[in-house]
Amino acid sequence: METIAYELIRSKRRTMSVEVDLSGNVLVRAPRLMPKWRIDAFVKERSDWIERARARQARRQAALPTIREEDKPFYVKQAKAILPPKIDFYAQRMGVQPTGLTVTSAKTRFGSCSGKNRLSFSWRLMAYPEAAIDYVVVHELAHIRYKDHSRAFYGFIESVLPDYRERIRLLKGA
Numbered sequence: 083m084e085t086i087a088y089e090l091i092r093s094k095r096r097t098m099s100v101e102v103d104l105s106g107n108v109l110v111r112a113p114r115l116m117p118k119w120r121i122d123a124f125v126k127e128r129s130d131w132i133e134r135a136r137a138r139q140a141r142r143q144a145a146l147p148t149i150r151e152e153d154k155p156f157y158v159k160q161a162k163a164i165l166p167p168k169i170d171f172y173a174q175r176m177g178v179q180p181t182g183l184t185v186t187s188a189k190t191r192f193g194s195c196s197g198k199n200r201l202s203f204s205w206r207l208m209a210y211p212e213a214a215i216d217y218v219v220v221h222e223l224a225h226i227r228y229k230d231h232s233r234a235f236y237g238f239i240e241s242v243l244p245d246y247r248e249r250i251r252l253l254k255g256a
């Protein structure tokens with residue numbers, strides 16, 4: 083019987099949970115004092131689920147664009163050309179005013195909005211479809227009004243991009 087390798091994070095919690103990331107790594111969360119053999123049994127019981135989750139994540143991974151570091155200069159240039167007019171266009175429609183724009187190399191965050199309403203976008207976002215880029219722009223602009231991910235925040239996004247959920251899917255893989 084093949085055992086599943088996993089990363090274990092113990093914390094002050096009562097239950098165990100298992101998740102599979104985009105690369106197929108298994109992450110198990112468990113209470114601090116839970117014996118290792120019980121955690122192993124927990125993972126083994128869920129081996130079918132883990133296999134399905136890995137297959138699902140592999141499909142998602144395959145749907146995402148391949149981003150090569152050597153393309154960075156091209157994408158940075160593209161970001162500087164494409165983002166300002168998009169930001170102006172949506173900011174005007176949304177009635178918000180960003181204070182500046184930074185292009186970053188962030189790997190896991192496509193965009194962010196500072197407390198002072200300065201927007202940052204990763205050049206990696208440029209490898210995604212335009213519908214996805216527009217969503218990230220609108221998402222960060224919406225943070226100028228809402229510094230959270232509340233219902234009101236997403237309602238604001240929906241008023242500008244009614245199909246925003248499908249756009250999110252383009253960023254995460256289908």
Ligand SMILES: [Zn+2]
Binds near residue numbers: 221225230231
């Ligand atoms: Zn956000």
